[in-house]
Amino acid sequence: MPIFVRYFFTVKKSDAKKRIEELKELINTHNHNYYVLNSPVISDFEYDILMNELIELEKRFPQYQTQDSPTQKVGSDLSQADNGGERGGFRQYRHQYPMLSLGNTYDMTELYEFDRRIKKVADTPFTYNCELKFDGTAICLTYKEGRLFRALTRGDGTVGDDVTENVREIATIPQQLNAGSWPGQFEIRGEIYMPYKAFDRLNLQREADEDPPFANPRNAAAGSLKLQESSAVRERGLEATLYHLIAPDLNVTSQSEALKAASEWGLPVSEYARECRDIDQAVEYINMWDEKRRTLPFATDGIVIKVNQLELQRKLGFTAKSPRWATAYKFKPEEALTKVISIDYQVGRTGAVTPVANLEPVLLSGTVVKRATLHNGEQMEMLDIHIGDYVYVEKGGEIIPKITRVDLSKRSEGAVKASFPLYCPDCGTPLVKDPDEAKSFCPNSEGCPMQQKGKFLHFISRKAMNINAGEATIEQLYSKGFIRRLSDLYKLTPQQLLQLDKWKEKSVSNFLSSVEQSKERPFNRVLFALGIKYIGETTASSLASAFGSIDNLMNAGREELLQTEDVGEKLADSILDYFSNPDNLKLIAELKESGLKFAMEAGQVQRLSDSLNGKSIMITGVYSISREQMKAYIEAHGGKVASSVSSRTDYLLAGEKSGESKLKKAEKLGIPVISEDELYKMTNKNI
Ligand code: IVH
Numbered sequence: 006m007p008i009f010v011r012y013f014f015t016v017k018k019s020d021a022k023k024r025i026e027e028l029k030e031l032i033n034t035h036n037h038n039y040y041v042l043n044s045p046v047i048s049d050f051e052y053d054i055l056m057n058e059l060i061e062l063e064k065r066f067p068q069y070q071t072q073d074s075p076t077q078k079v080g081s082d083l084s085q086a087d088n089g090g091e092r093g094g095f096r097q098y099r100h101q102y103p104m105l106s107l108g109n110t111y112d113m114t115e116l117y118e119f120d121r122r123i124k125k126v127a128d129t130p131f132t133y134n135c136e137l138k139f140d141g142t143a144i145c146l147t148y149k150e151g152r153l154f155r156a157l158t159r160g161d162g163t164v165g166d167d168v169t170e171n172v173r174e175i176a177t178i179p180q181q182l183n184a185g186s187w188p189g190q191f192e193i194r195g196e197i198y199m200p201y202k203a204f205d206r207l208n209l210q211r212e213a214d215e216d217p218p219f220a221n222p223r224n225a226a227a228g229s230l231k232l233q234e235s236s237a238v239r240e241r242g243l244e245a246t247l248y249h250l251i252a253p254d255l256n257v258t259s260q261s262e263a264l265k266a267a268s269e270w271g272l273p274v275s276e277y278a279r280e281c282r283d284i285d286q287a288v289e290y291i292n293m294w295d296e297k298r299r300t301l302p303f304a305t306d307g308i309v310i311k312v313n314q315l316e317l318q319r320k321l322g323f324t325a326k327s328p329r330w331a332t333a334y335k336f337k338p339e340e341a342l343t344k345v346i347s348i349d350y351q352v353g354r355t356g357a358v359t360p361v362a363n364l365e366p367v368l369l370s371g372t373v374v375k376r377a378t379l380h381n382g383e384q385m386e387m388l389d390i391h392i393g394d395y396v397y398v399e400k401g402g403e404i405i406p407k408i409t410r411v412d413l414s415k416r417s418e419g420a421v422k423a424s425f426p427l428y429c430p431d432c433g434t435p436l437v438k439d440p441d442e443a444k445s446f447c448p449n450s451e452g453c454p455m456q457q458k459g460k461f462l463h464f465i466s467r468k469a470m471n472i473n474a475g476e477a478t479i480e481q482l483y484s485k486g487f488i489r490r491l492s493d494l495y496k497l498t499p500q501q502l503l504q505l506d507k508w509k510e511k512s513v514s515n516f517l518s519s520v521e522q523s524k525e526r527p528f529n530r531v532l533f534a535l536g537i538k539y540i541g542e543t544t545a546s547s548l549a550s551a552f553g554s555i556d557n558l559m560n561a562g563r564e565e566l567l568q569t570e571d572v573g574e575k576l577a578d579s580i581l582d583y584f585s586n587p588d589n590l591k592l593i594a595e596l597k598e599s600g601l602k603f604a605m606e607a608g609q610v611q612r613l614s615d616s617l618n619g620k621s622i623m624i625t626g627v628y629s630i631s632r633e634q635m636k637a638y639i640e641a642h643g644g645k646v647a648s649s650v651s652s653r654t655d656y657l658l659a660g661e662k663s664g665e666s667k668l669k670k671a672e673k674l675g676i677p678v679i680s681e682d683e684l685y686k687m688t689n690k691n692i
Contacts, residue, residue, distance in 0.1 A: 021066045028059040029074055034543065036080035042468075042542075043224040043231075048401040049306060050338045053109065077325055079106040081161035082142070082227065095166035095231070101192060102251055104145055104159045106326055107309065109333040113288060116310065119332050120284040123312060126321055131314045134260040135290045136278040137298075138307040138333050139246050141198030142227035144172065146247070149190045151182040151270075158230065168230050172197075174238035178245050183271040188252040193267060195247030199226040200303045201371035203242030216475070217467065220404045222304050222371075244303070246275045259313045280313055291334050298336065304371060307335035340399045341374065342412060343367035345392060348379065348423050350430045354459030354536055356446040358436060360385055360425065362396070362408060370400055377406045381443040382425035391420035431455040451588070458483050460536050464491050468542050469534035470526055473519035481505045491535075492595035494520060524600045528554070531601050535593075538579040547571045550636070551648040554604035555593060559584045561648070568649035568667075616688045617644030621653055625667045626660030628681050642688045650676060658684055 035052055039045045045052075056076070063070040070076070083097065110116065123131070143159040156172035157165030172178055175197065199207070199222040207225055208218040219225035229241040250263040257263045261280045268274040277294075281287040291308045298305050312318050312330040321329040344365040351359045360379040367374055377398045379385050388411050390396070395415035396408045428435055429447035431454055436445040447453050461479045465472035472494070482488045487501050497520070502513040526534075532555070533545035540548065551569045552558040558580065561569075566577040583589050597603055622644050628635050635658075636646045647654045650670045657671040657678045671678050679687075 018066065021062050022069050025059065025062050025066070025069045025074075028055055028062070029071075031055055032059060032075040036075060037543065040080045040082040040227075043228045044220065045224070048338055048399075049335070050111075051401065053111070053335065079104070079159065079162040079326060082158050083160045083164065083166060095168060097160065097164045098155065098157055098167055099164050100145060100157060100160075100162070101147075104143065104162050104165065104194065105323060105328060106162075107331055107333045108327045109307065109335050111335050111337060113291075113334070116284060116288065116291075116332070116334060119310070123317075123321065123330070127317055129314075129317070131312055131317050132259075133281045133284070133287045134264075134278060134311045134313040135281050135287050136248055136309045136311065137275055137294065137301075137305045138309045138335070139196040139198050139275070140221075140223050140304040140306040141196035141246075142223065142230055143194065144168075144197050144230075144245065145192055145194045146172070146178070147190065147192050148182060148187065151187060153178065153180050154190075166231070170235040171230055171232060171238045174235055175243050175245055176239070177273045179271045183269065185266070185270045186256060187266075187270050188254050191250065191252035191255075193247045193272060194249040194251070195245055195273075197226050197230055197243055197245050198222065198303055199229065199241065199243055202302065205372065207241060214475075218404060221400070245273050247272050248275065248278075248309075255315075258315055260311050260315065260318075261313055263315075281310075284310075295336055299339070302371075305336070307333045309333050338399050338401075339370045340397045340409065341367045341369040342395055342397055343374070345390065345394050345396055345408075345423075347392060348385075348390075350426055352429060352431050352447055352453060352455035352459070354456055354463050355538055356448065356450055356453065356456050357444045358426070358429070358447060359444075360423075361405070362390075364396075364398065367398070369398060369406065374398055374400075374406050377408045379408055382438075382445055383443040385423060385425055389422070391416060391422050393417055393420045429453060429455075454483065457489070460491065461488060461494070463536050464494070464534045465523075466534075469530055470523040471519075471530075472516075472523050474516060478505065478516075490592060490595070492592055492599060495596070495599035495601075524602070526602065528602050528605050531555075531596075531603060532558075535583075537583045539576045540579070544571060544576065549605055551646070553645065556603070559590075559593075565649045565651065615643045617642040620644045620655040621647045622656045622658050622684075623647040623650050623654050623667065623671075623676075624658045624660070626663035628660040638688075639684075650674065656684075 032052075032055055035045065035047060035055070039052070059074070060076050063074065063076055108119075145157045145159070145165060146153060147155045147157075153169070153173065155167060156169045156178075158168055160166055173180065201222060204219070204222040204225050207229075211218050219228060225241075226243060229238055229243055232238050232241075247267060248264065250257075250267055255263065257266055261278070264274045264278060279290055281290055287308075287310050294305070294308055310332055312321065318328070318330040323329060346363045346365060349361045349363065351361055353359060359381065362377050362379055364375055364377055377396075379388070379390065388396075388408065390408070390411060393416075395412040397410050397412070398406045399409050400406045425445065426436065429449065432447065432449050432452060434447050434449040434453065437448050438445045447456060450456055458476075458479055461483070462476060464470055465474055465479070479488070482497070482505070485501075485504065487497060488494060497517070499510075499513050499517070502508055502516060503510075505512075527549075529546040529549035532549055533540060533542050548558060548569070552561065561580075563577055563581060566572050566580060567574070572580075593603070617639060620643070622639055624632065624635055624639075624646060630638070639646055639658075650657060650667050652674055654671070654674075654676050657667060657676050658681070659668060659678050660681055668678065
């Protein structure tokens with residue numbers, strides 16, 4: 006058992022249920038960040054710890070395991086229309102065979118357990134084929150009569166996005182196979198990845214274009230594969246390695262033979278795979294690569310061990326999520342030792358002050374690291390960090406690595422302890438610290454230049470208003486006094502913009518047209534862009550669909566907010582606080598005046614009928630379809646899903662296990678309670 010799950014044996018039943026729910030939600034959010042947004046916020050290692058905790062808890066308390074648990078399905082990379090429209094555009098196709106994931110471990114002893122399980126089933130001698138675990142994004146290619154026919158992403162494992170045109174731009178993937186005895190139709194799966202060199206080149210370019218850099222080569226590969234313009238894919242320098250051949254009529258008996266055949270047909274297959282006679286030899290292979298992986302020109306996050314004989318693979322079969330004949334040993338995140346030169350204190354858009362260490366440059370996982378985060382004053386205190394200390398840095402999911410520990414044996418005499426500032430490093434206002442939070446804040450939200458600039462950067466960012474500009478532009482606009490309030494962005498004139506460094510008519514017109522286009526951003530993006538504390542991208546979308554417009558959100562009381570899905574006390578208070586400030590109300594009025602969208606649009610859902618036109622329906626409990634599907638169904642028939650039961654609610658749709666309090670409230674207010682079947686009758690659906 007991995008070390009990090011041992012403590013679960015002390016978990017009480019009542020706590021387990023709550024923790025399982027919490028973990029499911031957390032993991033689903035991280036899956037969305039990783040697979041859909043290509044922008045993880047935690048490292049794979051941290052993710053695996055959460056997932057292992059959930060697996061262990063569900064094992065101990067199977068009564069709380071549900072079918073929709075992330076332990077039961079693979080994460081989904083499917084592009085969604087996403088209201089903003091920038092992710093749609095890919096046709097989706099069903100995979101001929103489900104595209105599964107792999108079991109994984111960081112613990113060598115578990116490999117011996119894996120080996121024991123296989124030996125129990127095997128009645129003939131077998132070997133292992135050991136392969137590098139490429140850290141890229143999964144792909145499934147279909148070849149028909151020797152020609153590349155289709156390329157699908159993993160998607161949700163059942164259905165994938167059709168990225169064929171983009172894959173045709175990857176030089177190492179052949180359109181036509183060499184002459185050979187390939188089956189008339191077959192699938193081959195593998196990984197699309199971006200070598201470090203291409204990754205560095207791309208991020209340099211993005212920096213120059215003031216686009217946000219990718220956090221790591223995996224995200225860069227996944228993002229590039231989903232580019233809307235195929236011609237742009239070629240320049241990204243993607244590569245591929247294929248490792249899983251599937252066809253009913255294969256003329257091979259083992260994984261190693263399958264890879265050899267694929268390579269002869271001209272397909273890109275890794276040169277590093279090795280057949281190992283037993284688990285000890287597989288462990289030797291792992292140990293060798295744990296060291297040597299640092300010399301590879303691309304990222305690997307582990308080793309995959311596969312039973313080599315296809316007959317035994319068939320006998321072992323699959324679980325719901327992964328094959329029983331393969332597992333991955335994952336390398337612990339790489340760390341590097343380097344020296345702290347100084348510490349900067351950055352003030353973010355919410356006023357939070359983050360200490361960031363400037364380091365002696367060091368190579369870590371293929372890229373040079375010069376800065377690392379110390380998170381907050383408490384963390385600095387815990388590490389007892391001194392200027393000049395030698396520290397270990399590690400890469401998390403974010404672009405900026407973190408300091409994990411100090412090598413005290415290397416501390417020089419007289420080294421000065423770093424102390425967290427008492428005053429804002431930018432505007433000099435005394436910092437405040439909420440005892441419940443580790444972070445310190447500059448309370449001067451209106452007057453602190455760093456905070457103001459941070460608010461603009463957030464507002465224009467891709468996931469918010471998507472205005473084509475970066476830090477340098479905001480810096481200049483701010484220092485020239487052209488922007489003070491977010492609404493000023495919509496009042497900028499060509500004369501002002503021409504005063505910016507090296508700006509000519511072309512850059513001015515590009516910028517202005519991007520500002521103009523931002524007015525088309527849907528309400529959820531606008532709400533996110535406002536930068537209200539605790540309203541992240543996902544919460545903004547939930548609030549936008551629950552309330553429909555900023556006016557409804559503004560008028561919602563605490564109770565109503567708290568009854569909304571995903572809204573807790575902290576968020577409710579933050580929303581109330583934001584709208585109680587007259588200056589914020591003025592800002593919203595100004596942005597409305599400029600033409601920004603402050604309400605969801607009817608066209609965002611496909612209309613099936615008008616049978617629920619104007620009806621406000623509160624939903625509670627479990628239905629035969631998911632809640633999301635139920636919401637979409639009601640909206641498609643013209644109804645609106647209410648966020649809470651109030652006198653304005655027309656019906657309470659009660660599924661199984663409905664909320665007691667909602668039923669009582671509906672009864673008190675005389676609101677009709679209807680069942681799922683009754684709803685379908687109202688909308689004439691045959692059941
Ligand atoms: S085998 C059913 N082999 O790692 C076969 N996967 O974390 C499952 N991966 O889903 C895949 N290198 O996307 C296999 N040599 C390799 C791999 C590999 C990278 C990826 C793959 C998989 C994921 C699991």
